Every structure is written in C-alpha cells, then in structure tokens.
Amino acid sequence: MTGIYFDNNATTRVDPVVVEAMLPYFTEQFGNPSSMHSFGNKVGLAIKKARMQVQELLGAEHDSEIIFTSCGTESDSTALLSALKAQPERKEIITTTVEHPAILTLCAYLEKEGYKVHYLKVDGKGRLDLDEYKKLLSDQTAVVSVMWANNETGTFFPVVEMAELANAAGAMFHTDAVQAVGKVPLNLKDTKIDMLSVSGHKLHAPKGIGVLYLKRGTRFRPLLRGGHQERGRRAGTENTTSIVGLGRAAEMAMEAMAFENTEVARLRDKLEAGILAKVPSSFVTGDPSNRLPNTSNIAFEYIEGEAILLLLNKFGIAASSGSACTSGSLEPSHVMRAMGIPYTAAHGTVRFSLSRYSTEAEVDRVIAVVPEIIAQLRKLSPYWDGDKPKAEPDKAFAPTYA
Amino acid sequence: MWDYSDKVKEHFFQPRNAGPLEDANGIGDVGSISCGDALRLMLKVEPETDIILDAHFQTFGCGSAIASSSALTEMIKGKTLDEALKVSNQDIADYLDGLPPEKMHCSVMGREALQAAVANYRGEVWSDDHEEGALVCKCFAVDAVMIEDTIRANNLSSVQDVTNYTKAGGGCSSCHEGIEEILAKVLSERGESFNPGAQPKEEAKPAGMTNLQRIKKIEAVLESVRPQLKRDGGDIELLDVDGKTIYVSMTGACAGCQMEALTLQGIQQKLMEELKEFIKIVPTKAGALTRASCHP
Ligand SMILES: Cc1ncc(COP(=O)(O)O)c(C=O)c1O
Numbered sequence: 001m002t003g004i005y006f007d008n009n010a011t012t013r014v015d016p017v018v019v020e021a022m023l024p025y026f027t028e029q030f031g032n033p034s035s036m037h038s039f040g041n042k043v044g045l046a047i048k049k050a051r052m053q054v055q056e057l058l059g060a061e062h063d064s065e066i067i068f069t070s071c072g073t074e075s076d077s078t079a080l081l082s083a084l085k086a087q088p089e090r091k092e093i094i095t096t097t098v099e100h101p102a103i104l105t106l107c108a109y110l111e112k113e114g115y116k117v118h119y120l121k122v123d124g125k126g127r128l129d130l131d132e133y134k135k136l137l138s139d140q141t142a143v144v145s146v147m148w149a150n151n152e153t154g155t156f157f158p159v160v161e162m163a164e165l166a167n168a169a170g171a172m173f174h175t176d177a178v179q180a181v182g183k184v185p186l187n188l189k190d191t192k193i194d195m196l197s198v199s200g201h202k203l204h205a206p207k208g209i210g211v212l213y214l215k216r217g218t219r220f221r222p223l224l225r226g227g228h229q230e231r232g233r234r235a236g237t238e239n240t241t242s243i244v245g246l247g248r249a250a251e252m253a254m255e256a257m258a259f260e261n262t263e264v265a266r267l268r269d270k271l272e273a274g275i276l277a278k279v280p281s282s283f284v285t286g287d288p289s290n291r292l293p294n295t296s297n298i299a300f301e302y303i304e305g306e307a308i309l310l311l312l313n314k315f316g317i318a319a320s321s322g323s324a325c326t327s328g329s330l331e332p333s334h335v336m337r338a339m340g341i342p343y344t345a346a347h348g349t350v351r352f353s354l355s356r357y358s359t360e361a362e363v364d365r366v367i368a369v370v371p372e373i374i375a376q377l378r379k380l381s382p383y384w385d386g387d388k389p390k391a392e393p394d395k396a397f398a399p400t401y402a
Numbered sequence: 403m404w405d406y407s408d409k410v411k412e413h414f415f416q417p418r419n420a421g422p423l424e425d426a427n428g429i430g431d432v433g434s435i436s437c438g439d440a441l442r443l444m445l446k447v448e449p450e451t452d453i454i455l456d457a458h459f460q461t462f463g464c465g466s467a468i469a470s471s472s473a474l475t476e477m478i479k480g481k482t483l484d485e486a487l488k489v490s491n492q493d494i495a496d497y498l499d500g501l502p503p504e505k506m507h508c509s510v511m512g513r514e515a516l517q518a519a520v521a522n523y524r525g526e527v528w529s530d531d532h533e534e535g536a537l538v539c540k541c542f543a544v545d546a547v548m549i550e551d552t553i554r555a556n557n558l559s560s561v562q563d564v565t566n567y568t569k570a571g572g573g574c575s576s577c578h579e580g581i582e583e584i585l586a587k588v589l590s591e592r593g594e595s596f597n598p599g600a601q602p603k604e605e606a607k608p609a610g611m612t613n614l615q616r617i618k619k620i621e622a623v624l625e626s627v628r629p630q631l632k633r634d635g636g637d638i639e640l641l642d643v644d645g646k647t648i649y650v651s652m653t654g655a656c657a658g659c660q661m662e663a664l665t666l667q668g669i670q671q672k673l674m675e676e677l678k679e680f681i682k683i684v685p686t687k688a689g690a691l692t693r694a695s696c697h698p
Binding site (some may be wrong): 138230302303304305306307310311314323332343344349379380382383397399400 | 661
C-alpha cells in the first residue's frame with residue numbers, strides 16, 4: 001500500500017526483518033515452550049532470547065523482570081489491580097487527567113468499587129503541578145500511575161522524579177510507557193519505577209503483544225491465574241511468534257534510538273514549522289520543548305478534525321484527530337479539554353506522528369497539501385471570513401443549541 | 403473510518419451551495435460548538451410566493467454534517483416554505499442514501515436549521531419551540547421535548563438510538579435514566595413497554611414504507627422490465643428481500659455475463675430510484691453460475 005502514513009502513535013508497520021524472525025515460529029518451530037521435548041525446547045530458548053532483548057531496551061537489571069502480556073492495556077490493568085490487591089490497606093490511586101483510556105476507564109471502574117482516585121490536572125501545555133502531587137501522596141496511596149509520554153501530544157511527564165517521591169511515601173509507582181519505549185532511552189535499573197507498560201505494536205512489532213516490567217521485589221498479584229508461564233505471573237501459553245517479533249523489534253529500536261531522536265525529530269520539526277508558517281490560526285498543542293521526537297499535534301482553529309482527516313485521506317495521507325467525531329464519542333479529546341484548549345480549536349486538532357520510515361519527500365508533500373485542505377474547509381466555516389477568522393468569532397456565530 | 407455512502411462522500415467533497423449568501427432574508431444558526439458541529443442556513447425567499455429562490459450554508463463540523471447541510475440546501479431550493487418545512491431529518495438521511503446511526507444527529511441539525519431560518523424569515527423566535535422542555539442532557543443541552551419528538555418521529559426504542567439521533571446521553575451518561583423514562587412514556591403510548599435490552603437500530607430505515615409496500619414496489623419494477631427480458635428470451639424472478647439486499651434469479655438466454663451484469667445494474671438503478679434508498683441486487687445461483695462460466 002502506498003500513501004503517507006503519519007499515524008505511528010496509533011500503530012506502526014511491522015518491520016520486514018521482524019516478520020522474517022517470526023515466520024519459523026508459525027511453522028517448524030510450533031512447539032509449546034513448556035514441553036519437555038525438543039519441539040518445545042527451541043521455542044523456549046527463543047523466548048529467553050526475546051526477554052533479554054526487551055530487558056536491554058528497558059535497561060532492566062534482571063530478565064525475570066520482563067513479563068510478556070497480550071497488550072499495553074493488559075499490562076496497565078495488571079499493574080494497577082496487582083498494586084491494589086497486594087496492599088489492601090491502601091485505598092487510593094493517583095493518576096492524571098490525560099492518561100490513555102486503558103488507565104482512565106479502569107480508574108472509573110475502581111472508583112465504583114470504592115477506591116479513591118486522585119486525578120492530577122495539567123496546565124495549558126499539558127504539564128503537571130508536582131506540588132499538587134506531593135500533597136496527595138500519603139500512606140493511603142496504593143499506587144501512582146502516570147504515563148511517560150502522552151499519546152496525543154507526545155508531552156513527557158517527569159516520571160523518574162515522580163517515582164522517587166512515590167517511593168519515599170511508600171507507594172508503588174507504575175508508568176504507561178507505551179508511547180515512550182523505543183523512542184526514549186530507558187535505564188530502569190537506576191529508577192524507582194516499580195512497574196512499566198509496553199505495547200509491541202508501537203515499535204514495529206505486531207499487535208497483541210505487550211510487556212509488564214515488574215521490578216524485582218515489587219509485591220505482585222497476577223491477573224490471570226493458571227499454568228506456570230511467566231513464572232506464574234501471567235498464565236496462558238505464550239504468544240511465541242509475537243514474543244520473538246517483539247524481541248527482534250526491541251533490538252532494532254535500540255539501534256535506531258539515536259536516529260529517532262535526531263533525524264525523525266528533524267523531520268517532525270520541519271513538518272510542523274512548514275505547516276504553521278503557511279496556515280494562519282493554527283498552533284501546536286502540548287509542550288513542544290519536552291515531548292516525543294516523532295509527534296506533532298496541531299490545532300487548526302474554526303474547523304473540525306474529521307473533515308480534515310477525510311480530505312487528507314483523499315490525498316493518501318493518514319493522521320488522526322482529537323475531534324469528537326473521529327472517536328465516535330461526542331466530546332473532543334479529554335487531553336485537549338484537560339489543557340483548556342477552546343472547543344473551536346479542540347475539535348480541529350490533528351496529530352501527525354512519524355516513524356523512522358518517514359521520508360523528507362513525504363514531509364514536503366504534507367506541507368504542500370495541508371494548507372489547501374484547511375483553506376477549503378474554512379471556506380465552509382461560519383467562523384471564517386476570507387483569509388482570517390471573523391472579528392469576534394464567538395459573537396459572529398453563536399448558534400442556538402440543537 | 404465511518405462507513406459513509408458514496409452520496410455522503412460526494413456531498414462532502416463537492417459541497418453544493420457552500421458559503422455566505424449575500425441577500426439572504428432568512429437565517430438559522432443552530433448546533434453546539436462543544437460537540438463539534440454547528441450550522442448556519444441562509445435562505446433567499448421570494449416574498450410574494452414564499453418560494454425559496456436560493457439556499458446556502460456554512461458549517462463547522464464533520465464530514466456528515468457538511469454533507470447533510472449540502473443535501474438540505476439542494477432539497478429545499480425551489481420549494482415554498484411550507485413545503486420545505488415538511489422535509490424531515492429522515493428525508494435528509496434518505497437523500498444521502500443513509501447515514502451511520504451515530505451520525506443521524508447531523509440530519510437532525512439540518513432540520514432544526516431549516517426551522518430556525520424559516521422562523522427568522524417570518525420574524526418569529528424559533529427557540530419558543532424548546533421552552534417547555536426541561537433540559538435532560540446537560541452535556542449537549544438537549545431537552546425532553548426534543549427527545550420525545552425524535553423518539554416518535556423515528557420510532558426509537560433504545561437509549562443508544564436516542565443518543566445517535568439527538569446526541570442526548572452521549573456525554574457523561576448521567577441522564578440515561580431520564581432518557582429511559584421518556585422512552586418508557588412514549589413506548590407505552592405505542593402500546594409497548596421499555597426493554598432495557600432493546601437493540602439499537604442497525605441503520606436508519608426509510609420512513610413511511612411498510613415491508614409489504616416495499617416488496618410490491620420491487621415487484622412492480624421487475625414487472626416493468628420483464629417484457630424486455632422476455633424479448634431476449636430471458637426472465638427475472640424475485641426470490642427474497644433482506645434489508646438492503648434484493649435476491650433475484652435470472653433465467654434464460656443471457657447473452658453473456660457482461661450483458662447480465664449490465665441488465666442487473668440497470669434494474670438496480672431503477673429500484674433505487676423507485677424505493678429512494680440504496681439497495682443491492684444479488685443474482686442467486688442460476689445467475690452466479692452463468693457468470694462464473696464467463697470468467698473461467
Ligand atoms: C499511552 C497508551 N497506553 C496504552 C495503549 C494501549 O495499548 P494496546 O493497544 O497494546 O492495548 C496505547 C495505545 O493506543 C497508548 O497509546
């Protein structure tokens with residue numbers, strides 16, 4: 001398939017080298033790693049290797065700290081539920097308003113079950129107030145769950161520092177690092193992070209494979225009980241092919257780390273500057289000075305994101321939007337609302353997320369196409385007048401609710 | 403991606419009557435910016451005849467909001483105001499060969515804009531219509547009257563339906579209980595009782611035609627093409643109707659698959675025009691075999 005794929009925070013293509021590494025485990029290496037015979041043994045060795053490859057990427061001290069799961073969401077759920085079960089005397093959770101639904105929906109459920117959840121607010125650039133955080137930490141806090149990098153804006157949270165604070169308060173610390181792993185150098189052995197979630201499909205491994213990093217010594221209660229797989233911490237016969245794929249992808253991510261942070265970042269910056277220079281009434285959301293190297297989230301005021309995506313798609317360009325319409329919900333992204341982005345802009349946010357396979361020519365093409373698309377839609381907008389917003393847009397068009 | 407009909411896509415990519423209308427004498431602004439769509443409908447009405455000479459729109463919204471606005475302007479041009487007011491949200495959706503259920507509220511917004519623009523032309527205040535209703539959905543400012551009317555007009559029976567058509571309940575969902583109460587009331591008028599497990603509507607069905615009427619129409623179309631087929635030594639028979647799929651069997655001398663495909667396409671077109679909805683005509687075995695043999 002041709003086309004320009006700038007939606008790598010949604011998912012990435014599986015690297016052909018990764019596919020190659022996986023193929024034998026569909027065919028001749030089909031054994032169950034738990035079996036005694038040689039069919040299983042070789043597969044067991046392959047999983048061991050993959051575990052070490054992931055250990056290396058995360059900078060974990062021991063390979064036994066790597067638990068393979070079925071996805072990022074499972075890792076998130078396992079981490080939080082384990083922390084609560086292991087410390088029944090502590091009834092509180094601290095998280096943020098801008099987490100992925102994998103955390104937020106779970107927390108909403110836990111509130112119904114009687115737990116107290118504190119949601120840290122963010123400022124206009126998506127940054128946390130650490131003083132607010134310090135005040136909330138107490139001997140009631142079972143677990144703190146704060147994402148490493150936001151999936152919509154790419155903005156980093158200071159998780160290493162926050163983990164130290166949690167540790168000092170005797171609380172466990174979990175981070176959803178699904179967007180950060182593979183793009184940010186990690187050295188978990190030197191941190192106080194107890195648990196960390198990874199999802200394979202964000203780093204050119206297949207969908208449906210994840211990892212929960214569990215620091216040695218962290219008290220744990222499994223989510224799935226059954227066989228002794230993953231040392232009894234995650235029962236169920238291993239997804240051997242995907243584990244092998246994730247291992248290979250982790251190794252490749254190590255090799256590409258510098259490239260992601262220089263070349264991919266340069267392309268992202270060029271894309272962003274090119275679009276902002278040509279499109280009036282547009283701005284970057286999140287914290288541009290502290291974010292993932294591949295992500296740019298731009299708000300185009302006075303138009304709606306789904307309409308932008310449909311037109312982009314017509315030009316073969318794939319991106320995503322925080323608009324209500326694209327998600328099937330009726331409100332714009334919770335991340336944009338948490339940052340206080342006005343509705344007239346929040347509905348028109350578009351996330352461009354690059355990868356190491358993105359090219360200069362693709363960036364140039366998107367810079368050429370986007371201004372036309374925005375202008376075309378603004379011609380239809382009741383807030384827009386010629387080449388600028390109407391004077392006092394809120395008054396020029398103030399519809400009756402319908 | 404939403405599953406938009408070709409007609410929706412066409413009206414989105416090439417919207418008709420977009421942009422300001424200089425000498426408009428009736429303007430309706432409706433929608434809610436917080437939920438991401440809002441529409442300004444501008445009418446130029448001939449005072450002597452009440453005929454809508456021209457209609458334009460400006461829309462802040464998604465693909466189907468823009469397509470619904472475009473369709474609406476096309477539908478009402480040349481109509482008198484009273485005729486135009488008969489256009490329902492269902493008519494707008496039908497004109498576009500259907501909208502995904504989650505997007506039905508875009509067509510509702512079109513109908514509201516029309517009412518607002520006509521009221522504005524007549525010097526009335528349209529929001530009167532809404533005063534009596536208590537606000538049910540606070541997230542999207544939808545009141546009880548609006549919900550009740552929409553349930554009646556579209557024969558809805560689940561909370562999900564109501565959300566799809568009006569947006570009510572699509573936010574914090576704390577008003578679902580309130581919506582259930584309204585549903586229970588309207589359903590009891592219909593002699594039904596509210597069933598919390600009711601399935602949301604699959605797709606917006608064209609209004610105003612019973613299954614029997616529909617099948618009779620289909621038969622009539624087939625009857626009208628039969629003489630021509632017979633002349634070529636063939637025939638067609640209706641086997642079954644399953645939603646939007648119409649199964650037929652083709653018999654007799656088919657000059658070849660190309661011809662059969664062409665004939666079917668023509669019949670399909672005719673059926674769509676008659677039924678005013680998108681349908682697919684599917685030849686069953688006899689026909690399928692003929693076709694397979696044409697492409698060994
Ligand atoms: C920050 C974050 N957490 C969790 C997930 C969920 O990961 P998965 O799709 O593997 O369950 C995603 C992916 O969309 C994500 O971006």
